[in-house]
Amino acid sequence: SDTGDTWTNLSNGLGIRQFHRIGVSKTVVDRVSAGSLSNGTSIFRNDTWYDWLGDDGMETFIDDNDADVVYGTSRYGKLYKSLDAGESYIELPGPGDSGDWVTPLEPAPGQSEIIYTARWDVWKSVDSGNSWSKISDFNTFPINADELKISPANNQYIYVTIGDSLY
Numbered sequence: 225s226d227t228g229d230t231w232t233n234l235s236n237g238l239g240i241r242q243f244h245r246i247g248v249s250k251t252v253v254d255r256v257s258a259g260s261l262s263n264g265t266s267i268f269r270n271d272t273w274y275d276w277l278g279d280d281g282m283e284t285f286i287d288d289n290d291a292d293v294v295y296g297t298s299r300y301g302k303l304y305k306s307l308d309a310g311e312s313y314i315e316l317p318g319p320g321d322s323g324d325w326v327t328p329l330e331p332a333p334g335q336s337e338i339i340y341t342a343r344w345d346v347w348k349s350v351d352s353g354n355s356w357s358k359i360s361d362f363n364t365f366p367i368n369a370d371e372l373k374i375s376p377a378n379n380q381y382i383y384v385t386i387g388d389s390l391y
Contacts (some may be wrong), residue, residue: 275353301327342369
């Protein structure tokens, strides 16, 4: 009988990752960014996956107007930006409070310089993540937001879930 002393590797040639989130380009058909558990954030370009951000990769999206501009977060909402399709990156200042394990991060539809993140409250950046203003007051401390979505029909409607509540 097999006691587990001998193992056969059946994963050769397989790319196995657990993705938290993916972002796709609206201007380049084969440009995808994906944040994955313990494997950072990767970008698919020129038929190849490239790792561009270490740690646990979380939320990520590609700028609507420039597929070389990619945003990504690591755990608890630490925010990064690449201007060259993942060849290099910079850390952006966060809004101050810590987010959830996978912190929501969304661009405004059709306005790539406007970014929203949800932590204890919703924060808005009008300068591509360089500075932030709080735009909500949920009074849920210390409970972080789970999800954030912006209506593509009217970006004045922002939906946020915190636990079992919808705002």
